[in-house]
Amino acid sequence: MHSDLVISQSDGRPMYLQIMEQIKQRVAVGEWARGDEIPSIRQLAVALRVSVITVKRAYLELEREGVIVTQHGKGSMVAPDPDLSPRLYEQELAEHIDQAARLGTLLGLRTEELTSRLKRAAQRLIKEHV
Amino acid sequence: MNSISVRFEGVSKHYPHFTLDNIGFELPTGSILGFIGPNGAGKSTTIRILMGLIHQDQGAVHVLGRSMPAEQAAAKMDIGFVSEDMRLYAAATVGWHMEFIQSIYPRWDQSYAASLLQRFDLKPQQRIRGLSHGQRVKAALLLALARRPRLLVLDEPTTGLDPVARQEVLGELMAVLADEERTILFSSHNTLDVEQISDQIVFIDRGRIIDADDKESFLDRWRRLRLVLSQDAVLPRFSGIVDVAGSGLLPVLTTNCFEPRMISECQEMGATVQAVDTMTLEEIFVANVQSRRGGKLV
Numbered sequence: 001m002h003s004d005l006v007i008s009q010s011d012g013r014p015m016y017l018q019i020m021e022q023i024k025q026r027v028a029v030g031e032w033a034r035g036d037e038i039p040s041i042r043q044l045a046v047a048l049r050v051s052v053i054t055v056k057r058a059y060l061e062l063e064r065e066g067v068i069v070t071q072h073g074k075g076s077m078v079a080p081d082p083d084l085s086p087r088l089y090e091q092e093l094a095e096h097i098d099q100a101a102r103l104g105t106l107l108g109l110r111t112e113e114l115t116s117r118l119k120r121a122a123q124r125l126i127k128e129h130v
Numbered sequence: 131m132n133s134i135s136v137r138f139e140g141v142s143k144h145y146p147h148f149t150l151d152n153i154g155f156e157l158p159t160g161s162i163l164g165f166i167g168p169n170g171a172g173k174s175t176t177i178r179i180l181m182g183l184i185h186q187d188q189g190a191v192h193v194l195g196r197s198m199p200a201e202q203a204a205a206k207m208d209i210g211f212v213s214e215d216m217r218l219y220a221a222a223t224v225g226w227h228m229e230f231i232q233s234i235y236p237r238w239d240q241s242y243a244a245s246l247l248q249r250f251d252l253k254p255q256q257r258i259r260g261l262s263h264g265q266r267v268k269a270a271l272l273l274a275l276a277r278r279p280r281l282l283v284l285d286e287p288t289t290g291l292d293p294v295a296r297q298e299v300l301g302e303l304m305a306v307l308a309d310e311e312r313t314i315l316f317s318s319h320n321t322l323d324v325e326q327i328s329d330q331i332v333f334i335d336r337g338r339i340i341d342a343d344d345k346e347s348f349l350d351r352w353r354r355l356r357l358v359l360s361q362d363a364v365l366p367r368f369s370g371i372v373d374v375a376g377s378g379l380l381p382v383l384t385t386n387c388f389e390p391r392m393i394s395e396c397q398e399m400g401a402t403v404q405a406v407d408t409m410t411l412e413e414i415f416v417a418n419v420q421s422r423r424g425g426k427l428v
Contacts, residue, residue, distance in 0.1 A: 009322070009326075012408065013408070014349055014408060016346065042307065042308055042310060043308070045304065045307065046304045046305055046307060046308045049297070049300055049301050049304045049326065049327065050304075050326055050327065051162065051326070051327055051328055051329050051345055052160075052161060052162075052307060052329055053161070053329040053344055053345055053346055054345065054346060057346050106404070
């Protein structure tokens with residue numbers, strides 16, 4: 001399988017998180033299908049030109065989250081879990097809501113203001129898609 | 131199989147104006163170790179001891195299971211070494227050097243050498259005299275890589291290279307690691323290169339190792355906490371704070387053993403945690419050197 005993940009050096013987040021996120025997106029959109037074999041840790045490290053230990057960490061965390069499974073001697077593959085994509089988005093949503101709440105606090109917004117702004121954003125998005 | 135490719139134990143070397151003091155580290159087979167230090171820190175001296183070019187006063191050095199410097203001749207058949215001050219014959223061509231190295235090392239891989247020539251944009255008929263600095267570095271690297279050594283030792287391999295050449299070189303180094311029996315040790319003061327491809331990192335300053343860990347642990351341990359204090363709040367204090375910067379009400383704490391509990395501890399002491407910043411290897415290195423030199427380490 002060709003791995004065309006793109007790692008950014010100006011992205012403030014650690015490289016292993018970027019690798020995790022991009023693999024999750026591949027899985028979420030179905031480019032990496034359930035049960036598909038994925039590159040070995042070493043293959044991906046060479047392709048991305050990043051440390052083996054960084055890719056290893058990303059794979060370990062992805063395993064812990066149930067996105068991929070690793071079998072001894074057989075390499076890694078996308079988990080056969082059917083609820084995978086909604087769960088990935090669920091987690092991403094939770095992270096973004098936390099972030100929005102944090103920024104809101106920094107700006108001194110009241111909780112009601114924060115919720116009404118989220119509501120407006122959601123309505124705008126729905127209107128754009130109609 | 132020996133799972134440790136390089137082992138230094140209590141290695142010291144004394145010069146009138148410089149001492150390499152009690153150097154100890156291990157490099158597991160199949161990984162890359164990045165050796166970071168300011169100029170004059172002792173990186174090259176350590177590498178020369180590793181290669182048997184300088185003999186240590188004290189301590190043991192094992193490379194690929196052989197004791198250095200006693201068994202250096204045997205060890206060197208399996209080590210590829212490139213250093214900044216390595217001289218190729220100015221009047222000879224790249225191709226002449228390739229044939230010369232091939233005649234010495236039986237494992238020379240001609241088809242790999244040919245593909246490296248292409249990727250490094252070098253021609254066999256070019257004389258060394260006519261090459262730019264970057265081309266010479268790439269030629270020296272080609273001569274080392276095509277021998278397919280089990281251990282590559284590179285002293286500042288990316289210094290003076292343009293960004294394209296640097297990425298080519300880093301790419302070739304990573305390609306070597308596709309084979310998990312091969313190992314690389316390289317020194318650099320370019321922390322970006324080290325951060326990108328190293329598994330293990332050793333910081334050296336003024337002849338001593340000041341910190342050593344695997345890269346992921348390094349990046350996990352170090353954080354900057356940006357706090358907002360109210361007028362009457364006291365600055366939170368706990369172990370592992372290596373630096374306090376910023377202003378009185380907006381302090382920035384740097385820690386080398388971050389744990390999430392620190393955030394709640396700050397909040398309990400009446401401080402608001404505005405942000406918890408990750409740090410680049412460069413920031414970690416500079417903070418590390420400054421705190422050790424200033425003796426500020428708590």
